[in-house]
Amino acid sequence: MKWTNKGHELDDLGEVYSQVENLYIWGVSELAKKCYEFLLYLNLADKFNIVFLDKSTKKQSELFCGKTVLPPQALLESARQNVKNKAIVLAFPNGQDEVRELLNRHGIVNVFSALQQHNRNDNFIQNFLCIWAMYKHGILISHWTSYCLTTRCNLNCKGCLNFTPYINNPWDETFDEFKQHIDIVFSKFDYLYSLHFTGGEPLLHKNLPRFLNYISENYRERVFEFFLITNGSIVPCLSVMEALKQAKCSVWLDDYSQNVSLCASNIELVKRAFGDADIPVTIIRVDSWYDFEIDATNNSSMSEEEIINHKDQCNRFLHDFYDGKIYGCCYHKFAQKAGIIAETDNDYIDIASSSKMEILEFRQGFTNKGYVDFCRRCRGFGNNTKSIPCAIQIPKYR
Ligand code: SF4
Structure with a gap:
């Protein structure tokens, strides 16, 4: 989306969402709980009349998050009354399309999903709450905050979306750079829904405990969910464990053990080490990745x-x-860091010199050009996606 009315692109949506007073969270689940807890964390839960819905009579007989659970019929019966002041959050993993059709037939328009998936533009936090919070309360929230600490990695995977096989000279953020950059982030954003440290492999950065401590000592209360993404092949040292724990930083472990012998031999050790240190770990079993086919894609004639x-x-x-x-696009920046494309000065927004509203619009997809330069070499996540088996180890490309 190309900016044509910077600072006012979302005014219509902002007005529509500002009218929402009744929030129906459909599906008693961990997803539903997380949405509710985020509203509580922001001190904004009392701005809505929040109702939980579930088909299960058993769940209707129990309290959830301290509230009664109603059957979906309770919403459908009054659906056409005050449609504009209702928003629905679908907080169950399967069958959302059918429920959307049902809600659509009942005239309900503000329907969002609690699921985080590629190719969604209806995520409750990203696409509703971030806009609502800005227009209603002047609060800037970052939904998904990916912060890369290093391009160094101990794996070298075919189709790596950080383009590790292309990297000859790995880059590490220094502590002074980190401090300067993260201070800028928090000078504009009021809250981060999620902050995650990535790489490369962030456990290879020798300053990781200092980065974690800096967040912990200065900004942790403004971050709802903080986690580090690792490939699960490295058992962290004690100082990293202590800093993770202090920062209440959990771990997202991508499990590549089916294709990488180092991961297969270390994953149980790694899981046990985090478990012994009381650091929560979410294991993500990954079988395939998107293949951007950057060496075979040429969109220059578009x-x-x-x-x-x-x-x-x-x-x-x-x-x-x-x-x-x-x-x-993060992949545009990863390609620059890997030396695949040149540095450009028109594919980003400068946080310090931009208004909160401009940053919100950028986070909703508006940019000066409407695309980033790397789109001309990248197959992307659209209609022509291809996948590739994940984490197949290969030699360096250069
Ligand atoms: S096509 Fe463009 S926006 Fe999509 S992943 Fe590639 S670089 Fe990013």
Whole structure:
């Protein structure tokens, strides 16, 4: 999406969402609980009349988050009354399309999903709450905050979306750079729904405990969910464990053990080490990745309109925070860090010199060009996606 009315692109949506007073969270689940807990954390839960819905009579007979659970019929019977002041959050993993059709037939328009998936533009936090909070309360929230600490990695995977096989000279953020950049982030954002440290492999950064401690000592109360993403091949040292614990930073462990012998031999040790240190670990079993086919993709003949559409078909919210800026696509920035494309000065927003509203619009997908330069070399997440088996180890490309 290309900016044509910077600072006012979301005014219509902001007005629509500002009218919402009744929030129906459909599905008694961990997803539902997390949505509710985030509203409590923001001290904004009391701005809505929150109702939990579930088909299960057993769940209707029990309190959930201290509230009664009603059957969905309770919503449907009054659906057409005051449609504008209702928003529905679907907080169950399967069958959302059928429920959407049902709600649509009942005239309900503000329907969001609690699921986080690629190619969604209806996520409750990203696409409703971030806009509502800004228009109603002037609060800027970052939904998904990906912060890369290093391009160093101990694996070298075919189709790596950080383009590790192309990297000859790995880069590490220094502590002074980190401090400067993270201070800029918190000078504009009031809250981060999630902050995650990534790499490369962030456990290889020797300053990781200092980064964690800096968040812990200065900003942890403004971060709802803090986690570190690792490939599960490295058992962290004691100082990392202590800093993770102090920062209440959990671990997202991508399990590549089916394809990487190092991961297969270490994963149980790694899990046990985190478990012994009381650090929560979420294991993500990954079988395939998107294949951007960057060496075979040439979108240079696409018109401006076509390339904007190409980007819009991708997930527009996978940004990268780096150098006091937010890049319009994290893969564009990863490609720059890997030396695949040149540095550009028009594919990011500078946090310090931009208004909160401009940053919100950027996070909703608006940019000066409507795409990033790397879209011309990237297959993306749109209609023509391809996948590739994950974590197949290969030699360096250069
Ligand atoms: S096409 Fe590639 S570079 Fe462009 S937005 Fe999609 S993933 Fe990012």
